[in-house]
Amino acid sequence: MKIIFPDSTTETIEGEPVSVGWILHLRGINPSEVIVSRNGKLVPEDVVAGGDDEIRIIRIAHGG
Amino acid sequence: MGSCNPVTGGAGRCTICGAPPVIRMREPDRHLCAAHLIEDVEGRALRTISERELVKPHDRIAVAFSGGKDSTALLVILSRLLPSWDGVSLVAITVDEGIAGYRDDTIRAAEGVTKKLGIEHVCVSFADLIGENLDTLLAGRETQACSVCGILRRKALSVAAHQAGATKIATGHNLDDEAQSVLMNTLRGDLPRLVRTSDADSLDCFIPRIKPLADIAEKEIAAYLFVQDLFPFLPECPYTRYALRREVRSMLSSLEQKHPGTMRNLIRSKRAIEKQVDRREISESLRRCRQCGDPCSGELCQVCMLRKSLGK
Numbered sequence: 263m264k265i266i267f268p269d270s271t272t273e274t275i276e277g278e279p280v281s282v283g284w285i286l287h288l289r290g291i292n293p294s295e296v297i298v299s300r301n302g303k304l305v306p307e308d309v310v311a312g313g314d315d316e317i318r319i320i321r322i323a324h325g326g
Numbered sequence: 327m328g329s330c331n332p333v334t335g336g337a338g339r340c341t342i343c344g345a346p347p348v349i350r351m352r353e354p355d356r357h358l359c360a361a362h363l364i365e366d367v368e369g370r371a372l373r374t375i376s377e378r379e380l381v382k383p384h385d386r387i388a389v390a391f392s393g394g395k396d397s398t399a400l401l402v403i404l405s406r407l408l409p410s411w412d413g414v415s416l417v418a419i420t421v422d423e424g425i426a427g428y429r430d431d432t433i434r435a436a437e438g439v440t441k442k443l444g445i446e447h448v449c450v451s452f453a454d455l456i457g458e459n460l461d462t463l464l465a466g467r468e469t470q471a472c473s474v475c476g477i478l479r480r481k482a483l484s485v486a487a488h489q490a491g492a493t494k495i496a497t498g499h500n501l502d503d504e505a506q507s508v509l510m511n512t513l514r515g516d517l518p519r520l521v522r523t524s525d526a527d528s529l530d531c532f533i534p535r536i537k538p539l540a541d542i543a544e545k546e547i548a549a550y551l552f553v554q555d556l557f558p559f560l561p562e563c564p565y566t567r568y569a570l571r572r573e574v575r576s577m578l579s580s581l582e583q584k585h586p587g588t589m590r591n592l593i594r595s596k597r598a599i600e601k602q603v604d605r606r607e608i609s610e611s612l613r614r615c616r617q618c619g620d621p622c623s624g625e626l627c628q629v630c631m632l633r634k635s636l637g638k
Contacts, residue, residue: 292576292579292580292583293583294543294544294545294579294580294582294583295545295576295579297349297545297548297549297552299552303346303348304348304349304360304549304552304553305347305348306338306347306348306349306350306357307350308338308350309338309347320548320552320557320559322395322544322545322547322548323502323544323575
């Protein structure tokens with residue numbers, strides 16, 4: 263599974279499928295401050311991702 | 327964040343129709359698909375407008391339109407509601423503060439959205455208003471960025487709205503913004519500002535300001551736009567790092583995640599205080615600025631005080 267972070271850096275992780283919420287939790291990202299897409303489609307944090315999924319984390323607070 | 331489990335969930339379906347969900351709402355706890363999220367967000371905005379009587383027949387609404395997500399959602403929602411209102415018109419107003427590497431992108435995004443929606447668009451700049459852009463004004467005083475920018479932005483918006491013949495100014499403030507403001511005003515001990523309300527009841531000399539998205543969370547707004555391919559991927563304002571709001575936002579969103587309902591409770595507290603307080607007793611009476619004649623509470627309005635402090 264490939265994870266794309268708000269700053270456009272990426273990380274590839276192997277292993278068992280995990281929930282999107284867990285992915286955020288392990289990286290200290292507050293779910294209230296982001297939306298997450300799986301393979302281009304918006305998903306809630308309790309959706310599970312794994313395999314060849316591409317997870318994109320989008321920060322929503324910008325100010326201005 | 328603390329209650330996460332590696333593989334919990336995944337079986338959620340839209341609570342209304344059973345389609346794949348795009349968001350989990352916490353108050354009340356439910357999942358919504360894209361279609362029902364759109365319906366829910368637009369329905370709540372309409373309810374806010376109706377309950378608070380924010381729009382009247384033949385209003386000309388100036389939408390404060392930065393091109394960011396909140397004002398984009400506001401403009402989209404108002405443009406969809408427009409046919410149901412008698413004689414109401416919209417004009418989008420974008421303020422160009424003159425922030426290098428930031429505002430040009432958002433102005434381009436704003437122009438694209440207004441063109442797509444077929445809405446009149448006006449752009450006004452700090453350079454027009456005060457003869458300088460924000461970057462120049464702030465040289466050496468960057469920590470004051472948000473207060474300086476806020477004063478000038480309100481003024482620029484007000485001037486442009488008057489010129490456009492607006493009867494209301496609509497801003498994209500969402501539930502998170504409102505809760506942050508309550509906490510910030512409390513932290514500053516600013517009771518007059520805490521109980522100040524702008525829901526279409528402003529004094530006669532100001533154009534009333536309305537906030538149709540005040541009941542919708544920032545995340546819901548972002549999701550609403552994303553599922554319609556309208557989410558603006560834009561850079562962050564370079565001055566936000568100096569803002570108290572940034573710290574308050576982070577603190578409140580953590581609390582909201584651990585204790586859903588925190589933001590609504592804060593706003594509820596503010597409304598309870600509003601009912602108990604006589605605003606005339608704690609606010610200074612309205613006067614005219616001796617420099618420019620604009621309504622203000624002191625001898626000089628905030629813009630003229632700012633001009634003075636900047637030597638302009």
